[in-house]
């Protein structure tokens with residue numbers, strides 16, 4: 479019922495769109511006598527051909543290339559419909575049933591539906607968990623969660639950025655506090671073991687004893703293994719800290735039940751909605767409700783996070799929610815409960831394992847010697863190639879990935895690794911066999927990089943220069959790009 483009325487407004491919006499298109503087309507064909515055809519309500523292709531063309535070029539780029547950036551995905555058609563709908567027009571500060579503007583009868587239903595679907599997607603009991611679906615994205619969701627959990631200058635521990643943590647878990651240099659987490663709170667990082675590349679829980683335990691954090695964050699952005707939430711919980715109990723999971727990267731895998739879920743052990747769980755989850759760009763905060771602990775004399779201490787989280791989002795950090803994105807999250811969460819989605823996430827994992835195996839066969843070193851999740855890190859130190867050069871050569875043949883630090887890297891500014899992920903390619907329908915081809919294309923690209931480096935020496939500028947001036951390299955990059963594009967274009971793309 480909800481969906482039908484939402485759809486009705488969408489259809490209306492679409493109709494308007496086609497009407498505009500028709501008016502413009504007929505005027506172009508000379509049916510209309512007016513000379514100036516472009517109005518405020520004309521479609522993009524007539525109002526702004528320059529921008530329209532750029533949007534189309536980006537669509538082409540996405541279709542022609544191989545997307546291996548681990549945080550990216552191609553969202554579903556139904557989500558795109560929500561994003562492009564009239565819902566973007568509405569102000570709805572506040573929560574369902576308690577808004578600061580009128581006219582929110584439908585918006586209230588959409589937001590409640592979105593909340594319900596979020597709880598369902600992660601099999602959560604609504605008497606034990608609530609969710610705020612308004613955060614504009616993952617980073618605001620995190621700052622809002624910290625604000626709810628601890629006051630200004632509260633103490634936060636997250637994984638060190640070069641070790642796989644996220645900027646929004648704290649980032650500062652000797653000179654400057656850079657991330658809001660570090661500007662407004664006191665942050666102290668924990669690390670991975672440089673030998674194994676795995677989180678050093680012993681070190682975390684020791685530092686937490688010293689630092690006495692108010693919040694410990696279990697969450698990663700470039701780490702190829704699952705987390706030991708139970709261990710995190712033990713350490714947070716010992717220090718009377720809240721445990722917050724930031725499952726931004728892995729929430730799709732969690733929803734599908736193919737990797738361990740953080741919910742059993744955490745007080746708060748934040749996530750983006752646009753990575754493995756395959757929804758629109760957005761953020762969500764889950765918070766516990768009910769009994770937090772029982773005192774020695776048998777008294778229940780209750781969670782009081784609901785109001786604190788909601789107040790931190792609005793009016794704490796945000797104004798009007800992005801209702802088109804909230805509808806998109808609702809649609810994505812519904813899809814996340816389907817068998818097709820579970821099968822998709824299983825394939826994401828299979829594909830990532832295959833990518834690790836195939837790259838190892840070509841002789842590459844994979845950190846932690848493999849992966850449990852949707853991403854892996856290639857350590858390029860053994861072949862003496864920087865992440866920047868690898869990223870550059872792959873980008874020039876339409877393979878997208880990002881340079882990344884690997885455990886033990888000397889400089890975070892000049893890392894010796896790349897991060898690769900399989901969510902986006904799997905959305906396009908790729909299976910293990912296809913991933914073997916992808917691995918080979920990556921290998922061919924990196925071989926060209928090594929050849930070029932022999933001539934250019936280590937400087938990135940010289941390296942780029944050789945690749946764009948030497949006819950031999952220009953030609954081999956052109957051939958390889960064609961090979962990548964011909965391969966990629968065979969696959970489905972939701973548009």
Ligand SMILES: *Cc1c(COP(=O)(O)O)cnc(C)c1O
Pocket residue numbers: 549615616617618620644646697698699724725726727750760
């Ligand atoms: C991507 C990510 C975020 C931030 O998300 P944005 O939507 O880019 O702000 C936060 N935490 C983790 C762990 C992430 O991977």
